[in-house]
Amino acid sequence: MSNIDWFKESLSIQSVSKYVEVEGKKIHYLVWGSEEKPGLFFIHGYSAHAHWWDFVAPAFIDKYCAVAIDLSGSGESDHRDHYSQEIFADEIKAVCADMNWNRADFIAHSMGGSISLNATSIYPDLFNSLTLLDSIVVLPPDKVRSFSSNKSMIRADFIYDDKEAAMSSFRLIPPQPCRNDYLLEHIASNSFKETEQGWMLKSDGKIMKTYKSKDLTDILMSIKCPINIVYGLMSQIFTQEILDYTLYVGNIPTERVIGVPGTMHHLFVDDPLSVIDALNKLIGEN
Numbered sequence: 001m002s003n004i005d006w007f008k009e010s011l012s013i014q015s016v017s018k019y020v021e022v023e024g025k026k027i028h029y030l031v032w033g034s035e036e037k038p039g040l041f042f043i044h045g046y047s048a049h050a051h052w053w054d055f056v057a058p059a060f061i062d063k064y065c066a067v068a069i070d071l072s073g074s075g076e077s078d079h080r081d082h083y084s085q086e087i088f089a090d091e092i093k094a095v096c097a098d099m100n101w102n103r104a105d106f107i108a109h110s111m112g113g114s115i116s117l118n119a120t121s122i123y124p125d126l127f128n129s130l131t132l133l134d135s136i137v138v139l140p141p142d143k144v145r146s147f148s149s150n151k152s153m154i155r156a157d158f159i160y161d162d163k164e165a166a167m168s169s170f171r172l173i174p175p176q177p178c179r180n181d182y183l184l185e186h187i188a189s190n191s192f193k194e195t196e197q198g199w200m201l202k203s204d205g206k207i208m209k210t211y212k213s214k215d216l217t218d219i220l221m222s223i224k225c226p227i228n229i230v231y232g233l234m235s236q237i238f239t240q241e242i243l244d245y246t247l248y249v250g251n252i253p254t255e256r257v258i259g260v261p262g263t264m265h266h267l268f269v270d271d272p273l274s275v276i277d278a279l280n281k282l283i284g285e286n
Contacts, residue, residue, distance in 0.1 A: 013058035028076035033061030040064035045110025049075030051190035073204035089119035131228040166199040228282040232263035
């Protein structure tokens with residue numbers, strides 16, 4: 001089966017949209033598979049949304065009921081005046097409660113990793129395991145200053161005349177090339193909304209203006225659930241130094257780490273089948 005045929009087959013497995021209210025805002029999430037099966041929870045990164053997982057989550061429904069959240073300010077979820085790791089943790093908990101899940105395995109990409117790691121300190125009993133996808137959750141002391149500002153992630157809210165123009169403007173953050181144009185097109189098609197002014201990103205530009213990251217070193221050192229790491233061997237941000245420091249702080253065994261060749265930060269857009277294979281190997285060992 002070609003990659004495009006696999007992609008079309010994945011999209012043919014329909015998800016169900018659900019909503020739950022958290023502190024006065026509607027939070028949207030997608031569900032794939034039988035709700036009688038154990039939970040597998042996908043959490044997106046910055047300026048992303050639940051539909052990034054449309055071609056990943058269906059691969060797991062033989063064993064799991066898969067869920068992907070739109071954190072507030074993203075996708076189909078409501079926007080807030082302010083964003084924090086704590087409110088995102090409450091949203092994750094609320095979706096689990098709405099699904100009647102006491103525990104689940106979690107997979108989180110990029111900024112979703114730090115959000116999820118912080119959530120383990122607030123709702124520790126919720127996590128069977130946490131798998132980080134190219135996610136920086138702690139930094140070596142000499143790197144903290146260079147990563148301490150969100151300014152590089154703040155974007156302008158451009159408005160486009162039509163959806164075609166909006167989609168043609170879509171770029172991954174942080175920027176990187178991608179060979180799989182059909183995956184980018186699918187993500188882009190779910191990234192914009194029509195407003196009275198025109199077409200614009202669904203993601204709230206205020207997220208990085210109000211969101212504050214924090215030092216998660218103590219949380220990583222004391223976490224109770226297993227931690228897995230899957231990262232792009234060509235990642236432009238998740239360097240070998242950051243990997244080594246993360247393993248040291250979290251006392252994470254190397255057998256729980258898989259580097260995916262030929263992939264960058266957005267590794268499951270670069271090579272989704274290899275990432276799915278890596279996730280199956282790691283989650284199955286929890």
